[in-house]
Amino acid sequence: MNGFAFSITARDGAARTGEIVTPRGPIRTPAFMPVGTAATVKAMYPGEVAALGADIVLANTYHLMLRPGAERIAALGGLHRFMNWSRPILTDSGGFQVMSLANLRKIDENGVLFRSHIDGAAHELSPERAIEIQNLLGADIVMQLDECVALPASEAVTEKAMRLSLRWAERCQRAFGRPDGRALFAIVQGGALEDTRIESAKALASMDFPGYAIGGLAVGEPQDVMLRMIETVEPYLPSERPRYLMGVGTPDDIAKSVERGIDMFDCVMPTRAGRHGLAFTRFGKINLRNAKHADDVRPLDEKSSSPAARDWSRAYLHHLVKAGEILGMMMLTAINLAYYQDLMATLRAAIAAGRLSDAIGEIREYWARGEARS
Numbered sequence: 001m002n003g004f005a006f007s008i009t010a011r012d013g014a015a016r017t018g019e020i021v022t023p024r025g026p027i028r029t030p031a032f033m034p035v036g037t038a039a040t041v042k043a044m045y046p047g048e049v050a051a052l053g054a055d056i057v058l059a060n061t062y063h064l065m066l067r068p069g070a071e072r073i074a075a076l077g078g079l080h081r082f083m084n085w086s087r088p089i090l091t092d093s094g095g096f097q098v099m100s101l102a103n104l105r106k107i108d109e110n111g112v113l114f115r116s117h118i119d120g121a122a123h124e125l126s127p128e129r130a131i132e133i134q135n136l137l138g139a140d141i142v143m144q145l146d147e148c149v150a151l152p153a154s155e156a157v158t159e160k161a162m163r164l165s166l167r168w169a170e171r172c173q174r175a176f177g178r179p180d181g182r183a184l185f186a187i188v189q190g191g192a193l194e195d196t197r198i199e200s201a202k203a204l205a206s207m208d209f210p211g212y213a214i215g216g217l218a219v220g221e222p223q224d225v226m227l228r229m230i231e232t233v234e235p236y237l238p239s240e241r242p243r244y245l246m247g248v249g250t251p252d253d254i255a256k257s258v259e260r261g262i263d264m265f266d267c268v269m270p271t272r273a274g275r276h277g278l279a280f281t282r283f284g285k286i287n288l289r290n291a292k293h294a295d296d297v298r299p300l301d302e303k304s305s306s307p308a309a310r311d312w313s314r315a316y317l318h319h320l321v322k323a324g325e326i327l328g329m330m331m332l333t334a335i336n337l338a339y340y341q342d343l344m345a346t347l348r349a350a351i352a353a354g355r356l357s358d359a360i361g362e363i364r365e366y367w368a369r370g371e372a373r374s
Helices: 046-051 061-066 070-075 079-083 095-100 127-137 155-176 194-206 223-236 251-259 269-275 314-323 326-353 356-369
Strands: 005-012 015-022 025-029 031-034 057-060 089-092 103-108 111-115 122-125 141-143 183-188 211-214 243-245 264-267 278-281 284-287
Touching: 005 326, 015 326, 025 031, 025 326, 031 057, 031 326, 057 061, 061 070, 061 089, 061 095, 061 122, 061 127, 070 127, 079 089, 089 095, 089 127, 095 111, 122 127, 127 141, 127 155, 155 183, 155 194, 183 194, 194 211, 194 223, 211 223, 223 251, 251 326, 251 356, 269 278, 269 326, 278 326, 284 356, 314 326, 326 356
Parallel strands: 031 264, 057 089, 089 141, 141 183, 183 211, 211 243, 243 264
Antiparallel strands: 005 015, 015 025, 103 111, 111 122, 278 284
């Protein structure tokens, strides 16, 4: 594809580090994408997100089609100009949100009919409309529309949803075409059924997408199930294409998934936790609501890349959180996103040096110490 390419620069077992090239800049992999669902990473300026090390952010088709509307954003110059973010953007197709948030009325071969969770208005989302919306937004990486079933689900329900998602993938591919510098990613479905996942991966691989996502995980299943599905699918995905594990997750989930060959991640966890007083650090999770921080003059983490973690005391952060101050949400969000970007940089460097297993062991050792020893 012109203007969109992926290269692998180093391997360590199944793990790899590399770079996705786009006209709006490179994406270093493995990459964590901060979630900017409604054209904003909550509590953060775009420049701050970039300064912390994010090469790409995620926005969501479902939310933006409802408010302010894809056509409106297009008329205002596209999503990049609208949110003042010059780097790449990936848009989720909205399938997961339609299934989990909307008042779903009907799902069939054509698409889904649903009512908005905002005002109850009726909407239709077909594979073609999902692509049209993402094209109007101007996303650099576009996702196919898929049917995502909640786990646990019966074998019959899971297989039916997977095969519908395959047919929708074909329709999305036809609707998207091959525009220069932009890419459409397919989504492997199949719940926790190994044979169904393999069938999905093989079929999608034969369709030659520029990238492949693994969907339908991180929905409450045990970690060992998630990891087993990654191991099941990985051999059937083209090794020269980026792999994206959708909606994951915890630092431990990310590290173990990188170890198994995943290149891209997104999750609301760091931003949501920050808004609720929870900090992610190399010491593990620290709850700034706890009274023990009220008189603690130490910084949260003097080695963090975030000034908020280095230059203010734990006592001050505790005060902001307890007082419900907006600044506390902003600072803890920045601290958490900095930790995730630092984590990805550590994993990339470890893969390049051939010491990923050691690096993951060190990360887990720090987290095992817990808040009480931080």
